[in-house]
Each structure stands twice: as C-alpha cells, then as structure tokens.
Amino acid sequence: MKYSISNSPFSILTLKMEAGEEIKCQSGAMAWMTEGIEMQTKSGGLGGMFKKMVTGESLFHNNYIARSAGELVLAKKAPGDILVFNVAEMPIIAQKGAFLATSPSTSIDIYLQRKVSAGFFGGEGFIMQKFSGNGVVFLEVDGSVVEKTLAPGEKLIVDTGYVAAMEGTCSMEIQTVKGVANVLVGGEGLFNTVVTGPGKVWLQTMPISRMADAIAAHIPSSN
Numbered sequence: 001m002k003y004s005i006s007n008s009p010f011s012i013l014t015l016k017m018e019a020g021e022e023i024k025c026q027s028g029a030m031a032w033m034t035e036g037i038e039m040q041t042k043s044g045g046l047g048g049m050f051k052k053m054v055t056g057e058s059l060f061h062n063n064y065i066a067r068s069a070g071e072l073v074l075a076k077k078a079p080g081d082i083l084v085f086n087v088a089e090m091p092i093i094a095q096k097g098a099f100l101a102t103s104p105s106t107s108i109d110i111y112l113q114r115k116v117s118a119g120f121f122g123g124e125g126f127i128m129q130k131f132s133g134n135g136v137v138f139l140e141v142d143g144s145v146v147e148k149t150l151a152p153g154e155k156l157i158v159d160t161g162y163v164a165a166m167e168g169t170c171s172m173e174i175q176t177v178k179g180v181a182n183v184l185v186g187g188e189g190l191f192n193t194v195v196t197g198p199g200k201v202w203l204q205t206m207p208i209s210r211m212a213d214a215i216a217a218h219i220p221s222s223n
Contacts, residue, residue: 001103003138009079013101013138017066025062025101031075036068063104074101074138078208081141083165090199091132091168094139098164103135130168139165143206150197158193161207167199 001023002016012031015023019036030039040063064072076082082100085092093111102108111130131137141164148156150170157175166172175194195201 003084005082005084008081009143011076011080011082013074013082015072015074015101017064017070017072019066019068022063022065022104023072023101024104024106025064025074026099027060027062028077029074029100030062030064031073033064033072034070036066036070037072038065038067039063040065076100076140078140078142078211080143080204080206081145083139083141083145083202085131085137085139085165086135087131087137088134091130092137092139092165093168093170094129094131094165095163096128098139098141099129099131100138100140102131102137105133106131106135106137107133132168141165141202142204142208142211144204146203146205148201148203150195150199150201152198154197156195156197156201158195158203160191160193161209162203162205163193163195164202164204166195166201169197169199170201171196 001018001021004014005011006014017023017037027041041060042063066072087106099108107130109130109132111128145164150156163172173194173196175192
C-alpha cells in the first residue's frame with residue numbers, strides 16, 4: 001500500500017489502497033475516503049480492550065478494507081507530525097495515545113517500564129505501547145519531531161513528556177532535578193526523563209499537555 005504524509009502541522013496520512021488491502025486505525029481517525037472502502041469496527045476481544053484501556057486508546061478500532069482500489073485519508077487529533085516505522089526492522093516503544101494506524105500484521109502490546117520510578121514520575125508513563133511484528137505502524141507526534149541516535153551507554157536527558165518514541169534497544173529511567181532553587185523556581189519540575197542507548201529516540205517539540213497549558217493561560221476565568 002502506498003502512503004504519503006502531508007499538510008504539517010495539521011498532518012494527514014493518505015493511503016492509496018488496492019483491492020484486498022486492509023489497515024487498522026484508531027477510532028475517529030478517518031477524515032475522508034473514496035467509494036469501495038469498507039469500515040469494520042472491532043474490539044479485539046477482552047484482552048485487546050484491556051490493553052487499549054490501560055494505554056489510553058479507544059476501546060474499539062476501525063479496520064478499513066479496500067473492496068476496490070481507492071483512497072483513505074486519516075487525520076491527527078492535534079497539530080503535529082506523523083511518524084512511520086517498519087517494525088520488522090526494530091520494535092518501537094511509544095507514548096500512550098500515539099497509535100494512529102497499522103497494518104494487520106503488526107502486534108500492539110503493553111510495555112511496562114522496567115524501573116517503576118519512570119512510570120510514577122515520568123510524563124511518558126509507567127505503561128507505554130510496544131509495536132512489533134512484520135508490519136508498518138503510523139504514530140502521532142505532538143508538534144514537530146526531532147530524531148536522535150544514541151550510542152551504547154549514551155544518555156539523553158529529556159524534560160518530562162517530550163519522549164514520543166524510542167527503539168526497543170533503548171531504556172528509560174527518571175532523574176531528580178538537583179538543587180532546591182532549580183526545583184522551586186526553575187520551572188522545569190522535579191524530574192527529568194533519561195533515555196539510554198543504543199538506539200534511536202524521537203522527541204516531540206510540543207507535548208499536548210504543554211499545548212493545553214498554553215491555551216488555558218489565555219482563557220478568561222469566570223471568577
């Protein structure tokens with residue numbers, strides 16, 4: 001199946017589907033499509049619904065099947081980029097809510113941080129998503145994306161919430177911000193996320209939580 005990503009920062013994913021091809025999407029992702037493409041809503045069973053519930057995804061997903069050649073266009077929930085990965089080359093670990101679409105041969109599993117502190121204090125969460133198998137996965141990123149390649153043992157210190165995805169060879173932990181003044185008036189919070197290589201990590205420039213805070217600051221209070 002051919003695809004293209006365009007219209008950043010209000011990114012859309014355009015899929016050119018041949019008869020018989022199928023794509024699995026997050027509920028509500030479809031923007032428009034041509035005739036000949038059929039939608040089937042599925043839950044994935046109790047196990048699949050549990051995974052979606054704990055990772056923040058919709059409890060149901062939509063499968064789009066091309067009964068004849070056509071076009072399917074998917075849109076992000078918020079401004080930002082769309083990343084594409086061939087998970088046959090390397091499993092990908094991503095933040096909750098990143099899933100946009102994938103080929104049916106891709107497995108979506110719960111990924112638990114090995115260090116509990118990374119989950120309790122890191123904006124990326126204790127529970128993330130792991131994508132593996134033989135297919136292609138499309139992920140949503142908040143804002144623009146910056147890709148970093150880490151050597152074995154190399155560490156990257158990241159503010160909470162800015163890690164969008166990383167290769168399965170990377171690990172993550174939480175580091176306390178040092179210095180009382182830094183914590184109280186530095187404006188960066190109590191903790192940073194530390195990603196250790198080897199592998200690639202994808203950073204997002206505008207986490208949706210930061211965007212929400214920026215918008216909220218300009219909304220008049222009713223008090």
